[in-house]
Amino acid sequence: MSAAVKLEDVRVPLGEDFPEIRASVRRICANFQGAYWRDLEAREAYPAEFVKALTEAGYLAALIPEEYGGAGLPLRAAAVILEEIHASGCNAGACHAQMYIMGTLLRHGSAEQKARYLPQIARGELRLQAFGVTEPTTGTDTTKLKTRAVREGDHYVIHGQKVWTSRALHSDLMLLLARTTPLDQVKKKTEGLSVFLLDIGACRGKGLEIRPLKAMVNHNATEVFFDGARVPAENLIGEEGRGFRYILDGINAERILVSSEAIGDARWFTKTAVAYAKQRIVFDRPIGQNQGIQFPIARAHAETEAADLLLRKAAALFEAGLPCGDDTNMAKMLAADASWHAGEACMQTHGGFGYAREYDVERKWRETRLFQIAPISTNLVLAYIGEHILGMPRSY
Ligand SMILES: Cc1cc2nc3c(=O)[nH]c(=O)nc-3n(C[C@H](O)[C@H](O)[C@H](O)COP(=O)(O)OP(=O)(O)OC[C@H]3O[C@@H](n4cnc5c(N)ncnc54)[C@H](O)[C@@H]3O)c2cc1C
Numbered sequence: 130m131s132a133a134v135k136l137e138d139v140r141v142p143l144g145e146d147f148p149e150i151r152a153s154v155r156r157i158c159a160n161f162q163g164a165y166w167r168d169l170e171a172r173e174a175y176p177a178e179f180v181k182a183l184t185e186a187g188y189l190a191a192l193i194p195e196e197y198g199g200a201g202l203p204l205r206a207a208a209v210i211l212e213e214i215h216a217s218g219c220n221a222g223a224c225h226a227q228m229y230i231m232g233t234l235l236r237h238g239s240a241e242q243k244a245r246y247l248p249q250i251a252r253g254e255l256r257l258q259a260f261g262v263t264e265p266t267t268g269t270d271t272t273k274l275k276t277r278a279v280r281e282g283d284h285y286v287i288h289g290q291k292v293w294t295s296r297a298l299h300s301d302l303m304l305l306l307a308r309t310t311p312l313d314q315v316k317k318k319t320e321g322l323s324v325f326l327l328d329i330g331a332c333r334g335k336g337l338e339i340r341p342l343k344a345m346v347n348h349n350a351t352e353v354f355f356d357g358a359r360v361p362a363e364n365l366i367g368e369e370g371r372g373f374r375y376i377l378d379g380i381n382a383e384r385i386l387v388s389s390e391a392i393g394d395a396r397w398f399t400k401t402a403v404a405y406a407k408q409r410i411v412f413d414r415p416i417g418q419n420q421g422i423q424f425p426i427a428r429a430h431a432e433t434e435a436a437d438l439l440l441r442k443a444a445a446l447f448e449a450g451l452p453c454g455d456d457t458n459m460a461k462m463l464a465a466d467a468s469w470h471a472g473e474a475c476m477q478t479h480g481g482f483g484y485a486r487e488y489d490v491e492r493k494w495r496e497t498r499l500f501q502i503a504p505i506s507t508n509l510v511l512a513y514i515g516e517h518i519l520g521m522p523r524s525y
Contacts, residue, residue, distance in 0.1 A: 134449035141438075141445045147209045154210055157182050158217035163489040166220065170347040170492065175299050180224045183214075184253035189227040192382075194235070197247035204382055205444040208389035215393025216400075218489060220496055222348050222390075226258040226296065229386055230304050232379045233324060237367035242326070246302070259300035259329065261291040261353055262376065269509055271306075272318040272373060276355060278307035278325065280369075283362050285309070285325065287336070287355040293503075297339045297351040303327045305360075306376055309369050324372035325360050332358040346496050381447055381457045383504055388440050388457075391464035394497040395433040398471035401490065402426045402478040409480075422478055429471035436463035455518050462510040465500035472497045 145151055161179050169176055183189050191207040193199020200206075207228055214221045231250050234242060234257070249255035267273045276289025287307060297303060303326075310321030333339065336358035342350040367375055403426060406417025416422045440460040446453035472494040476483040483490045501507050515521045 134451065136451060139442075139445050139449050139451065141441045142205070143441075147206050150206060150209055151213050153186065154188070154213040155217055157186060158214060158219045161219050163218060163487070163492075166218075166347075166489070166492065167486055173341075173343075173347060175349055176220075176223045179219065181253075183224060189224055189253060190251040192228055193231060193247055193251045197243065198251035199247070203444075203448050204385060205441070205448065208386055208440070208444055211386055212389040212393040212396075215390045216396040217393075218397055218493065220390075222346070222496070222499075223296065223299070224258060225386060225390070226260055227253075227256060229379065229383050230257050230260050232382055233304055233366060233375050234326065236378055237324070237375045238326075242363075242366070246326070255302060256296075256300045257302040257304065257326075259294055259297040259303035261294050261297075261303050261305040261327075263291060263293045265290060265292040265352075269506065271376075272322065273312065274306065274308060274322070276305075276307040277311075278305075278309050278323060278360070280309070280362065281359075284359040285323075285362060285365065287325075287327075287358040287360060289355050291353040291355075293342065294339075294351050294353045296349045297329065297353055298341065299349055301329060303329055303353075304366075306372055309372075315370075319373045321370050322372040323369045324366040324375050326364045326366060327358070327360050328364070332360070335359070346499060348499070380504075381443070381453050384457045384461045385440065385444050385447060385453075387500065387504055388436075388443075388461045388464035391468040391497065391500045392433060392437050392440060394493060394500075395429065395436075395464070395468040395471040397493060398468065398475035398490075398497075399426060399430050399433065402471070402475040405475075405482075406478050409478075416478065425470070425474035426478065429467060429474045432463070432467040432470055436460060436467045440464055455514075458505075458510045458513045459518075461500075461505065462507055462514075465507060468497040468500060 187200050188210050190199040191202045191210060195201040211221050211225055234246060250257050264274045278285040278287050305325045305327045306322055308321055309323040312318060315321040336356045338354040340352045342352050344350045406422050407415050409416045439456055443453050443456035443460045446456060475490050476494050479488060479490050482488055512524050516523050
């Protein structure tokens with residue numbers, strides 16, 4: 130990343146950038162068709178074979194610098210990988226965080242921490258894909274989170290609870306945000322929060338309990354309970370009390386990557402809807418000949434193209450080291466809306482068959498609904514635009 134680039138010198142790639150990566154990801158995904166995902170969902174199982182294939186191809190280590198054994202690719206390349214996975218009808222939710230959670234360690238970890246963990250994460254021997262931020266009682270109001278980490282000698286002792294911690298049962302490590310200084314003892318509410326790299330295996334059964342959380346999609350969600358789990362002080366990332374800032378630093382990358390999945394979903398829905406609209410004959414003509422069927426698909430396609438363009442801009446700004454929060458947030462919302470509208474059009478185009486599991490439309494429709502909520506909800510993006518971009522009073 131170079132901070133010297135001027136805004137007018139930033140270039141945004143159009144068309145099918147990273148074509149070799151796209152072709153290779155499509156080849157991998159061709160081995161994981163709809164039946165694979167339907168079977169997993171019926172068993173509430175983890176897509177271990179799919180994750181293994183992506184790991185072996187090096188894609189989950191795309192963003193880890195070469196000196197630590199990763200591919201050292203730009204953020205846009207990682208975005209392309211995730212877009213293609215979703216455009217192929219697959220879902221990267223089981224492993225996408227392995228790509229970006231390590232960014233906090235990379236940017237703010239000590240040289241010793243990076244040398245110890247990053248090469249193993251790059252090889253896929255260590256899974257760092259659990260991210261413990263959201264809590265049941267505080268929701269989006271992150272700085273009020275209640276999980277406490279109290280220093281006792283050379284350890285921190287954790288008490289509290291997280292919810293919606295995806296993949297915690299399929300991860301060796303968790304990036305945990307906890308309060309180290311009580312809220313009433315800090316000048317700013319964003320201070321006094323710290324980030325830890327928690328060894329899940331070492332803590333389970335010793336003050337750490339993880340319970341699966343049944344959900345609308347097979348996202349391996351969990352609830353996490355801390356009752357005296359002990360984390361070595363050497364696993365604190367960066368400085369104590371500055372954790373909120375560290376998490377914010379990683380948020381743009383996460384949002385750009387997750388938005389690319391929404392773009393991929395939108396493309397799958399559009400392709401699937403168009404194919405069905407052309408071949409399904411009702412009243413002696415293809416249903417796609419009716420404007421009521423054709424226009425929602427056409428509108429969703431236009432929305433997808435617009436969202437994709439803004440998302441590419443956000444990624445290019447990120448790569449250039451320029452402020453990218455505004456474009457990232459707007460692209461996140463537009464990509465989520467485009468995929469939802471494309472999903473709705475695809476469902477409606479399929480009529481009753483949209484409800485048939487074997488078509489995969491209802492699965493993708495349920496999956497893509499998540500982008501309206503996580504990792505940031507549409508309302509909170511609108512609040513950001515209103516306040517930070519347009520300068521209106523803070524709405525919350
Ligand atoms: C499948 C799934 C996986 C997830 N994975 C993870 C994970 O791995 N790690 C993790 O930490 N979290 C995870 N999350 C949590 C996710 O990030 C949160 O659900 C999301 O940020 C919204 O927070 P909340 O559910 O607490 O909603 P709340 O904060 O309770 O908000 C509820 C609703 O009210 C709206 N709202 C709240 N305040 C305002 C306001 N001031 N103005 C307007 N509207 C407002 C919100 O937009 C939302 O629609 C996951 C969630 C799901 C569903």
